[in-house]
Amino acid sequence: MSETVTDLVAAEDVLFFVNAAVTATGQREFRSSAAEQRLSLAFLHEYVRVNYRPLYAACLALDVNDHNAALIVEHLLRTPHEAGAEEGRLIAARLALLPPQRVYRLFRALRAAKVNNRRTRAIVRDWLAARPDLGLDAVKYRAGLKAAARHLHLPLPDDETGDFLFAPRRRARYDHALLDAHRRAHHDQRAVYELPFTVAEGFAARHGVPRGVFLERIAPRMTRLERLRTQRHAGVAADLSTMPLxxxxxxxxxxxxxxxxxxxxxxxxxxxxxxxxxxxxxxxxxxxxxxxxxxxxxxxxxxxxxxxxxxxxxxxxxxxxxxxxxxxxxxxxxxxxxxxxxxxxxxxxxxxxxxxxxxxxxxxxxxxxxxxxxxxxxxxxxxxxxxxxxxxxxxxxxxxxxxxxxxxxxxxxxxxxxxxxxxxxxxxxxxxxxxxxxxxxxxxxxTGLAELRAYLDRRVELFLKEAVR
The missing domain is CATH 3.40.50 (Rossmann fold)
Incomplete structure (x- = not known):
């Protein structure tokens, strides 16, 4: 009987965490402050990781939000001596789904925590190697990529990207179109409109370009979400046909x-x-x-x-x-x-x-x-x-x-x-x-821990199969 009660308590603890990891983002809510949210989440992550680490890692296969997925990865990488067999695959699969800006923010958090173990270096190296265009990342997420490469002593795939990040005055021009557009945008307004929207915004403000003019000319370079955020100012109709519910x-x-x-x-x-x-x-x-x-x-x-x-x-x-x-x-x-x-x-x-x-x-x-x-x-x-x-x-x-x-x-x-x-x-x-x-x-x-564990095992198996496919 005591084993059954223990299992039910464990299942309830894990479900507490799943509920939190789905809903909480560490931001202010109607009845609670951001500080209260972050403090509560920090305790919950630590408690579940210490007591139910395999289930904690398995939550990466569930529909937890990006904020908590990144926190789970950070907590797992900070404690490599407790690692389970599938953790590395789960971390890699979840990082591939996260927005790149959140992954680079995670890398900066690992640097601040002085996490530099072998598993972390391998995971970061493989994630960077899988990026479709590291030159784009160097322009759009420059601080994050630079911090990750410096902290983990990772070699970059080409000298151009390395020079752009660490010695920008070394080259008179770059062969990579985006890197060279970034160089020219400091003195040429036309190059601003060759850059990603978030980077071009800063250059447009520096050149004193009126907001309406900038939004009209940068429209072809904007993503769907960027169009949605700025459509009223740009006069561009939002595309509702593909928007998530x-x-x-x-x-x-x-x-x-x-x-x-x-x-x-x-x-x-x-x-x-x-x-x-x-x-x-x-x-x-x-x-x-x-x-x-x-x-x-x-x-x-x-x-x-x-x-x-x-x-x-x-x-x-x-x-x-x-x-x-x-x-x-x-x-x-x-x-x-x-x-x-x-x-x-x-x-x-x-x-x-x-x-x-x-x-x-x-x-x-x-x-x-x-x-x-x-x-x-x-x-x-x-x-x-x-x-x-x-x-x-x-x-x-x-x-x-x-x-x-x-x-x-x-x-x-x-x-x-x-x-x-x-x-x-x-x-x-x-x-x-x-x-x-x-x-x-x-x-x-x-239902107890056995049923919950079986459910999580099925979700992990499907999640990893989908990641491979």
Whole structure:
């Protein structure tokens, strides 16, 4: 019996960490500061690494966010004497998926921590060797590449890149087009428009180029996300057809109500198309689905994560609509127009859960609640409703229920829960909803470490196979 209790505690600890690693980014939230977030995360990473290192490393194969993936890699590389057999492959596979700027930031953190062991040198060397254009990296991520090469004593593949980083005055010109454009951009405005957008911005400001002129001329060099961030100033229409669901929801929520209403057909079509892509082969397979979606004032997020919780709820709304055979949505505000949602008012989750469960017709096959868990109108009603419903009205669990929470609670080292009888999983992107509903089953307390370990082993195997392919 003691072994079973130990396994359940271990499984719960790891699930705490997974929830945190999916949602927390070390940034300020509506109810907690950035310092509180970072302190809580630091403790959680250290605790899980020390006590459950193989499972800690396996989390790299899950849908944890980039911030926590980089932290996991850093913690693993800082403690090489405890390394497991597959850690190197997991680290390499995850680094290949991370944005390069975050990887270079990780390299600088390793340098600050004076991490220079053989495994770290090999991983960094292999990652740099796999970069498609190290000259581009030398221009766009100059400080990061320079710090990594210097700290780890890594030879660069060609003398030009080395001279550009460490002896820029040695050459009168470079054969690599971007390196030479960077050299010429110091005195020639035309060369500015041959550079990546983020680098060209600095040179344009130095040359006194008007912002509107610069954005118009640099448009062909901009990435999709750069176009999205600057499209209002550049007069370039954003391409909604390929935008991921949560990012598209953030874009929609940033628009004024009048523009949302005027572009209703376009925006709704784009959101449904993004949801269909995210649903994939599971579209229409979830039966009857009822959703309780939080658009209370706290869904406004913070200054650095503006409207993020509301965007996740909006994305989940359209994704659940795509996954369901029949679907009903219940916003906490009582609104019925998802395109015009805004963060306002209290959080009457209990009342909306009652609405979802007592709707006319057959009971839903699934109840999905997307909220930060602060049930306050009245406080605690949602937990009591769910307890009574699970205990007395649906003890056979005919309706599968799950709570998805987009906000990490640093005081509890987890996302805030509504009721012990309903599993809770952290969520950062609405696209991850199907996978999170799957892993949420482990949070009900009915499965132990063996089942969780088997699940993680399957995810690691698929993750590494995909990395090789």
């Amino acid at each position: 949560t990012r598209l929801a953030l874009y929609v929520l940033a628009l004024p109500f009048e523009e949302r209403a005027a572009r209703r057909t376009e925006l709704t079509g784009a959101l449904r198309a993004a949801a269909a892509r995210a649903a994939g082969p599971y579209a229409g397979t979830w039966g009857r689905v009822a959703a309780v979606l939080d658009d209370s004032y706290s869904s406004s997020g913070s200054g650095v994560k503006r409207r993020r919780p509301l965007a996740v709820a909006l994305g989940c709304h359209f994704l659940l609509e795509a996954l369901a055979g029949s679907y009903s949505a219940h916003w906490t505000s009582g609104g019925t127009d998802p395109l015009l949602v805004r963060p306002h008012g209290p959080t009457p989750l209990g009342l909306r859960v009652l609405d979802a469960l007592e709707a006319p017709g057959p009971a839903p096959d699934r109840l999905v609640i997307v909220s930060d868990g602060w049930d306050n109108a009245p406080p605690g009603l949602a937990g009591e409703v769910l307890r009574v419903w699970r205990t007395h009205l649906d003890p056979e669990r005919r309706t599968a229920a799950v709570h998805l929470n987009p906000v990490y609670d640093p005081d509890g080292f987890d996302v805030r829960r509504l009721a012990p009888s309903v599993p809770t999983a952290g969520v950062r992107d609405a696209e991850d909803l199907p996978a999170l509903v799957e892993i949420a089953q482990f949070a009900e307390g009915r």
